[in-house]
Amino acid sequence: MQLLEQVQDGVRLSVSTPEENIRAAAAANDSLILEFEAFRDGRGFSLAAVLRGQGYRGRLIAAGKVLPDQARHLRRCGFDAVELSPGADPAPWRRMDQVFSAAYQAASGDDRLVWRQRHTNPDAALAARLNARWGQADAEDLLRAILDPALGRKAAAISSFGAEAAVLLHLISRVRPDLPVVFLETGQHFFQTLAYRRELTERLGLTDVRDIKPEAAALSQADPRGDLWRSAPDACCAIRKVQPLAQALAGFDTRITGRKRYQNSHRAALEPFEAADGVLTVNPLAAWSADQIETWLRDHQLPRHPLVEQGYPSIGCWPCTRAVETGEDARDGRWAGQEKTECGIHERALVPAC
Amino acid sequence: MYRYDEFDAALVRERIKEFSDQVDRRSSGALTEDEFKPLRLMNGVYLQLHAYMLRVAVPYGVMNSCQMRRLAHVARTYDKGYGHFTTRTNIQFNWPALQDLPAVLSDLAEVEMHAIQTSGNCIRNVTTDVFAGVAADEIEDPRPWCEIVRQWSTIHPEFSFLPRKFKIAIVGAPKDRAAIRTHDVGLQIVRGEDGQTAFRVFVGGGQGRLPHIAQEIAPAVRGQSLLAYLTAILRAYNLLGRRDNIHKARIKILVAAIGIDAFRDEVERQFAILRHEDLRIPDEELARIQAYFTPPPFNDLPATSPAYDAARRLNPEFARFTRSNLREHKQAGYGAVIVSLKPIGGVPGDITAAQMDVVADLAARFSFDEVRASYEQNLVLPHVRLEDVHAVWSRLREAGLATANADLATDIIACPGLDYCSLANARSIPVAQALSRQLADAALLEKLGPVRINISGCINACGHHHVGHIGVLGVDRKGEEYYQITVGGSPDEQAALGEIVGRSLPAEEVAPAIARALDRYLEIRNDGELFIDTVRRLGADPFRTAIYELTDAAA
């Protein structure tokens, strides 16, 4: 809304003018100044609302006794500008006009109506709501809250059974040991990973760990020799991880991952809750540091993936995983020497391929 | 109950920032007191006799235990260890410092509470039937609609500088347990012709200097059009209400001045020219809000509980409590427990921080974490299993919250009066205390049955004395406290204003006079006839003579 420091020319009517006279003046003029007799006299707001409601497109200027605290009211009722009294400081006007990020009522030329925001972007709203409510909570409480049967969510966890997987799986075993845990059996795992997957499942008492294999037909067609990783690693991840995962998770509206901010720079802004396309992704360990992970593993005497002590802080399939040098990010051993940093299973729009 | 999403939460936080900015500008002199006053009133901050008073909103009276505990914390930390529940189901703190208010409001915002628009010339807290979702005669739970109206009316850009305050009440049953006919707009849920939710709309009620009973303006406004219709009413009022005289500025004066038919025409004209698409509640929003008010996961219980029946047989005091303070629940095996804030000789509606914590615990353990504030200035635990009522009563009794007087003669509704309020002519609390002690005999109370006694300390009638079966109004006679008595008012669907019985009495004569009136009732009533029905049958005269008996005899 404009703040006018000069006295304006044009038709000027007091807000005590009867409504029909105001409407007549609006019909005859493409600009109108409404003079407020007292800041407590709110008739001007309704007069503007009536005019705008009837489709008046002319310029509406508020003048007279108005407070900076009424800036927002004036703008939302349809005033284009305020004629400031001489010497008035415009700063409080600007400040008070912008105090609220949204409103419960529709307004002229302002689309920040809460109803619209709630219902056109339910994913963002949901994630924001959950982050606001549970974002600072301790990981186990957060998990417990989101897995509360009363919420009616259909949840599954994804685990690589890799270097740090035990933490998330341990938390899950404490909250809901029968939670479906999806393990992508790509066919190209280190054998140590497969052994670890069996050991950890047993130790933690997880009862619904699902090995998800790539579709045999797709494999024999696209990667008959098992060397697609060399020429087209993205395509290889797609067949062995992304598509099988999409199939496995169809029907689940909530997926739980062990992703953390410190793992690489692309995850640095990770929130505990993300939502897209009706799927809620929960990252209870998002804010955990490497030290916290270590401490948890140690305090709860959880078995470690055997390759960790061989210098593999992050473990994927054997063709695309190498040990990491000092100073590198934990995931720098994944697809090293390539631009690829993520396999793609956590990207948006996980739609089953068929 | 409704839970904030991030939009609701953001709005409340931003409001605190706005108010802090205003407090700073008042302190620096950038705002005069005259400019600051309406802004602070819209944040519930009054300046009373002794201190600021903060009126915290309890939207349509509903709270959870976490909120109740936080109110206790506010009472302990920023105030003198207690709060006061009002006839509009809000809670008042009488002693906060202005500089503490941003911290108080932040503490409240954390538990989804605020003090927005609990005062000022704007739309106030929407109130409802304390037995919403409990009473069997309910057509539809009014609370989702209360929440919708609450959001629509909050920080409304067009309706924040009305001629005067604006109060809305909504009920979901034909019985009016929220005194909707004493409100500026009263809404009663009815079934429309198509079987959908509709509202019978009343307009122009109000107490104060010139009390009016609201009149029906529309028999059945469709739910989808409710906000548009309310907008039309508010717009007509905002443009036409008087602004020259604070005592003539409520909508009741406007409706009385131009007549209900002319006012209806004006509202319908505004309704026809406004943009409906912005005011039609989206189906998904209505569904979203209604989802918060589904019944709690009740157990499947038999209608009677042997443990409860046995407890009543064994303990006459408990049995008496259940006769007055336990209300029937539509769910078999459950009841609603009225927590009395009217101890004999106490301050009506007051509650200490310790008591708030007790109520919070009971709500969490025994009432699906819900507690409500009532129009009568009591609290209600709405969903208590019959077998748990004895345990609840024991705990309430320890805490001084189990006076067995709900709706009886010592369940007095009173404003704070001249002890606290700068508007008052006379004190109301000492009169309430004296009356309470005068009528304290439990057997007498039961014999009298339901009698509604309301006390206001001045003509603003915050104690709703006009609609008390017996009303007491404090007046100022040359600097002395005198009290006018009215008889025959009623706040419900048979709404009526009480009749003044005669000249005002000095403070010490009020309680004995009312006692005589009640004795007279016992003499002349038909079997089983309620006090108000005897008044309706015989008029105020028999009570008038009883009230003035001694003084007339002495003359």
Next chain:
Amino acid sequence: MKLLTANRLNDGRVIYLGEADHAVETIDAARPLDDAAADAALAQAQSRPAVFVNPYLIEVEGRAPSGRDRLKERIRSAGPTVGHSLDFPARNETA
């Protein structure tokens, strides 16, 4: 005689104009004013909105309020006559 009274801006407490134009909390410390001084005192208080909110003059006999509003002014000076505030000390009242 008259006294000047108001509420204090920062905590809303009842204050009176005392010696040397200080704001004092008890009626006993208030400075008695004759008519001429009263008007000057009112103007003084009105020029200090950061301390005095809604200042006005009251009639007293000695230090006891005596005018039409004497009951209200007595309650303002002494506090509520009933209620829980009598049992609990104020958190932030100065000595």
